[in-house]
Amino acid sequence: xxxxxxxxxxxxxxxxxxxxxxxxxxxxxxMGESQLRETIRHGIKQAxxxxxxxxxxxxxxxxxxIVLGHxxxxxxxxxxxxxxxxxxxxxxxxxxxxxxxxxxxxxxx
Numbered sequence: 677x678x679x680x681x682x683x684x685x686x687x688x689x690x691x692x693x694x695x696x697x698x699x700x701x702x703x704x705x706x707m708g709e710s711q712l713r714e715t716i717r718h719g720i721k722q723a724x725x726x727x728x729x730x731x732x733x734x735x736x737x738x739x740x741x742i743v744l745g746h747x748x749x750x751x752x753x754x755x756x757x758x759x760x761x762x763x764x765x766x767x768x769x770x771x772x773x774x775x776x777x778x779x780x781x782x783x784x785x
Contacts, residue, residue: 685720688731692716692738700742715746722749728767736771740778754781 693712697704704712719738723729726749728737741748749757760773 689713689716696742703742726761733767733771740774
């Protein structure tokens with residue numbers, strides 16, 4: 677079973693590399709391929725720690741990570757992130773709230 681999980685994770689990482697290079701080309705170029713793949717794997721683990729497991733939601737979590745920073749969930753400058761992630765709402769609701777709040781935050785910055 678672990679082999680199947682690793683194969684699916686690799687496929688997801690490959691898809692995320694393409695997605696991130698398309699939507700965040702400058703950030704991806706600055707990271708390089710190896711660091712980008714490691715960042716995606718880190719995002720998968722971090723998302724899972726908040727019980728975010730659906731590929732769509734994990735993808736959105738990694739998008740936020742690229743924009744807000746590697747450990748945005750623990751960034752003291754972004755206390756609202758941890759608050760949202762710790763709510764009892766479903767994963768998709770938490771991710772949606774994070775995306776909307778991040779957009780407001782970035783517009784005001």
